[in-house]
Amino acid sequence: MVSIAEIYDRLSPEPLQGDDLKRYYVDSFAGRGDNPMISLKRLLRSKPDGKFQILFSGYRGCGKSTELNKLQREISDDFIGLNFSAVKELDPVNINYVELFVLAMEKLFDVVGTNHIRINPQLFESVRQWSRSAEIENIRELTGEASLEAGAEVEVSAPLFARFFTKMRLGANASTTTKKTVIQNIEPRLSDLISHCNALIREIKSKLPEIGKKGLIIIIEDLDKLSVEKAEELFFNHSHILSTLQTHVIFTFPISLRHHPKANVIKGNFDEDFELPMLKVHDKQGKPFNGRDAMREIVTCRIGTACVESPALVNQFIDMSGGCLRDLFRMIRNAADNALNNEREVITEADYTKSFFRLRRDYENTIAEKRVENTVIISVAEYYDTLKTLALSSTKKVDNTEAVLDLRQNLCILGYNDEGWCDVHPVVRTILCERFPQEVMPLTLEA
Numbered sequence: 001m002v003s004i005a006e007i008y009d010r011l012s013p014e015p016l017q018g019d020d021l022k023r024y025y026v027d028s029f030a031g032r033g034d035n036p037m038i039s040l041k042r043l044l045r046s047k048p049d050g051k052f053q054i055l056f057s058g059y060r061g062c063g064k065s066t067e068l069n070k071l072q073r074e075i076s077d078d079f080i081g082l083n084f085s086a087v088k089e090l091d092p093v094n095i096n097y098v099e100l101f102v103l104a105m106e107k108l109f110d111v112v113g114t115n116h117i118r119i120n121p122q123l124f125e126s127v128r129q130w131s132r133s134a135e136i137e138n139i140r141e142l143t144g145e146a147s148l149e150a151g152a153e154v155e156v157s158a159p160l161f162a163r164f165f166t167k168m169r170l171g172a173n174a175s176t177t178t179k180k181t182v183i184q185n186i187e188p189r190l191s192d193l194i195s196h197c198n199a200l201i202r203e204i205k206s207k208l209p210e211i212g213k214k215g216l217i218i219i220i221e222d223l224d225k226l227s228v229e230k231a232e233e234l235f236f237n238h239s240h241i242l243s244t245l246q247t248h249v250i251f252t253f254p255i256s257l258r259h260h261p262k263a264n265v266i267k268g269n270f271d272e273d274f275e276l277p278m279l280k281v282h283d284k285q286g287k288p289f290n291g292r293d294a295m296r297e298i299v300t301c302r303i304g305t306a307c308v309e310s311p312a313l314v315n316q317f318i319d320m321s322g323g324c325l326r327d328l329f330r331m332i333r334n335a336a337d338n339a340l341n342n343e344r345e346v347i348t349e350a351d352y353t354k355s356f357f358r359l360r361r362d363y364e365n366t367i368a369e370k371r372v373e374n375t376v377i378i379s380v381a382e383y384y385d386t387l388k389t390l391a392l393s394s395t396k397k398v399d400n401t402e403a404v405l406d407l408r409q410n411l412c413i414l415g416y417n418d419e420g421w422c423d424v425h426p427v428v429r430t431i432l433c434e435r436f437p438q439e440v441m442p443l444t445l446e447a
Contacts, residue, residue: 002303004345007336010302011329015065025070026301028063031294031323032277033417037067040274041074044248048078048215049205053243055267057253058276059414060224061326064252067276068219078214079248080115080204082107087222091173095230097238098186101193102169104218104245108200109162111216117158117207119200124157127196131164135185139168190241198246205247217248224252228260228402228409236262239269256409259400277417279323284396284421286443292318295328307336308347316352319443320359322414322425331355360427366410367428378403384435387412387424391432391440396421 002010016024029035043052058064072081084107086092090099105127112119130136172182186193205216226234231254235242242251251270257263258275267273279291295318308314317335321328334355335347344351367387370378386403390396390413397420398404398413407413408422415422424432432440 001306004307004336004339004347007303007307008333011299011333013061013326013329015063015069017066017069021066021069021073024298024301025066026294026298028279028291028294028298031279031289031291033280034277036274036276037071040272041071043272044075044215044217045078050215050248051246052248052272053245053270054248054250055253055270055273056250056276057224057255057258057274059255059278059324059408059411061324061411062276062278063325064224064276065221068221068250068252072217072219075217079217080111080208080211080213080215081217081219082111083219083221085221087225089169091179092222092226093230094176094179095226095234096172096179096183097234097241098183098190099169099172100220100242101190101197102165102172102182102186105193105197105200106162106165106169107218108197108204109158109165111204112200113158113162115211117204117211119158119203119207121157123196123199123203124161126199127161130189130192130196133189135189139171139182139185140164194241194244198244201245201247215248217250218245219250219252221252224254226254228254228256228405231257232260232262235266239266243269254409255415256405259408259415260405261400278414279325280416281319281321281323282443284416284419284423291323295321295323295325298325299328299332303332306346308332309349313347313349313352320356320426322423322427323416324411324414324425327359327411327425327427331359334358356427360430363410363412363425363427364431367412367431370406378406383407383412384432387428388432388436388440390422391424391429396423398422 040054040056056064056068068083072083075081084103086095086100086103089103111117131140168182172179201216208214208216223231223234235253235257243249257266279294280289281292281295283289292315296314299314305311317328317331321331331352332347332355335351338351338354339347367380367383369376369380382403383406386398386401386407390398404413408415412425412428413422414425426443429440429443433442
């Protein structure tokens with residue numbers, strides 16, 4: 001039996017990996033209505049030594065990272081997987097496309113060192129010569145990194161080169177001034193850096209048979225967490241550069257850009273585009289859908305059934321999540337915390353209510369006027385009118401205005417598969433019920 005105190009760890013919002021992936025993973029695709037991972041896995045296996053550039057989108061908190069971790073595990077017999085978070089490694093507010101190539105070089109040299117891959121010494125020498133240029137030398141002096149003169153042997157050179165690019169990345173994260181210097185100095189030499197990056201990729205891929213592998217795949221996580229403006233700058237202005245790496249690359253892609261007027265232009269610079277559907281707790285008419293069963297199975301697998309006082313209360317948590325696993329976990333964790341504060345051994349209706357209002361307050365705080373240089377671009381009233389219109393809609397279709405894109409990005413609007421319909425997050429709907437009591441009614445699902 002799982003105790004209340006264990007719930008916090010069992011329902012961590014972090015993606016499943018390692019032993020936890022084996023222990024807690026639940027196939028929830030019946031509740032999503034589609035399984036794009038089958039097609040994605042088949043595509044990669046069809047050409048393991050290829051260079052597909054792939055966009056992978058989905059609403060935040062819907063389980064993308066867990067599915068990508070599972071994909072990486074399932075193809076691990078044939079592929080070396082290089083998975084890293086752009087948000088954790090870089091500054092998401094001021095992220096620059098140049099930094100992604102610095103980060104890629106760092107991680108690729110890590111792969112070389114970790115797998116003891118013997119690389120042509122000439123490649124190390126080419127990168128060393130690049131580092132001696134006046135522009136890069138300026139960065140080296142700024143970040144305090146030693147020059148790449150030591151380490152003649154390949155085995156010691158890979159960690160040395162990885163550390164060199166790590167210091168460059170960390171330097172760019174240190175301050176706005178340092179970042180500006182790093183970007184301004186690398187940008188004129190970026191084509192050379194990309195060339196070295198692809199040369200390193202080719203070297204790694206040529207040696208893969210020696211370690212029993214067939215392909216290399218790079219997965220860049222958390223780009224979907226960028227703001228609409230920053231994501232547009234990265235993917236629209238620089239997608240032709242991002243897609244130049246000569247191996248399979250999966251870019252997590254913001255859901256707001258998937259519905260952006262420039263979406264087709266962006267997709268044209270990539271080979272494939274996949275979307276992980278949301279879990280559907282109800283259909284377009286408001287009737288329960290089997291995504292609710294999938295979410296209940298996920299909760300049961302993690303914490304059992306004895307921690308919550310009734311199955312009906314579990315349904316309340318699920319229904320209010322709107323199919324967003326992260327929100328479901330947050331609510332149950334907060335409810336468990338409240339139960340502990342009140343010395344209860346099970347989660348009760350009072351604990352649910354406390355967690356519901358906490359989540360609702362978080363969502364209400366995200367609906368704020370949008371300003372650019374002290375000018376209001378989108379008012380709070382416009383956001384609420386947009387949400388009200390969708391809540392009252394029978395078709396559940398929306399025009400992709402700037403307000404709608406923002407509301408998709410902050411999860412106030414959630415999209416589902418089938419006909420591509422969407423709806424207001426159930427927690428946000430309760431806010432609308434208070435603001436427009438004569439127009440918006442609560443959404444009540446069957447038990």
